[in-house]
Amino acid sequence: MTDFLTDALTLLADESAPLLSRLAMCTEETAARMNITSRKTLCEIVFYHVADSLSLVGDVRGARRVCDVGTGGGFPGLVLAALCPDTQFTLMDATQKKVAAIAKTAETLGLKNVRALCARAEEAGRAAEREQYDVVVSRALAALPMLSELCLPLVRVGGKFVAMKGPRAAEELCEARPILAKFFVGEPVVRREVLSGADFLSLAHAPNEEERAALESFCAMERLTLIFDKKRPTPPKYPRPFSKIARGGV
Ligand code: SAH
Secondary structure (H helix, E strand, O other): OEOHHHHHHHHHHOOHHHHHHHHHHHHHHHHHHOOOOOOOOHHHHHHHHHHHHHHHHHHHOOOOEEEEEOOOOOOOHHHHHHHOOOOEEEEEEOOHHHHHHHHHHHHHHOOOOEEEEEOOHHHHOOOOOOOOEEEEEEEOOOOHHHHHHHHHHHEEEEEEEEEEEOOOHHHHHHHHHHHHHHOOOOOOEEEEEOOOHHHHHHHOOOOOHHHHHHHHHHHHOOEEEEEEEOOOOOOOOOOOOHHHHHHOOO
């Protein structure tokens, strides 16, 4: 069990806290104008997006290049970029308007280490982005069998793929074993994370009753981070076209 709050709170106690608050406020502003995330209130954004993303700081710190695949409104990528200024982040999403919103937020916050890239992961993984990243991270993009094929081709040999997962992680891992075998990827390190809500309230407006109940269940949700080491190059056959990946099979 890793209490990532110990790490996160150290960060929040220093000069990163105002930057993360501004990130949450920028996201709130953008979410009010366009549909980049279903989480709309500042309080929700602080918990579901900012706090949750903090669990990966230790995985990307020290990396040269990181890619967040299916970054959506910019999570976890923007939070990690704000906290790791010496690492270059590519925030990849298939939807142009989300990518444009992320680029604008990064500019507003003065994050010089963010490249917002509109691309489909399965296409990027066959082209210029293939095996370019020390670490590839992803949250809420797809179940592990599909996610592995979208993300692993982007990881350089010797790098890692970090998947943020919920309570179905063990089942998804079983389902992903055939494709992971094709990628010569062994068992992941599995990290169980805890999120203690009260510690983040200073970053959000005081939640109302309804929000508080939702936050409590969110904080109580089981969250598992799966960390895969990539030891061998991705076979040329992968990633396959999306229709093939979606059909299942290997
Ligand atoms: N990571 C964010 C968003 C998750 S929603 C979060 O946790 O909040 C999934 C996102 O993945 C959407 O924004 C969608 O546009 C993007 N996406 C879906 N398929 C993709 C693909 N094949 N390549 C790149 N992005 C994709």
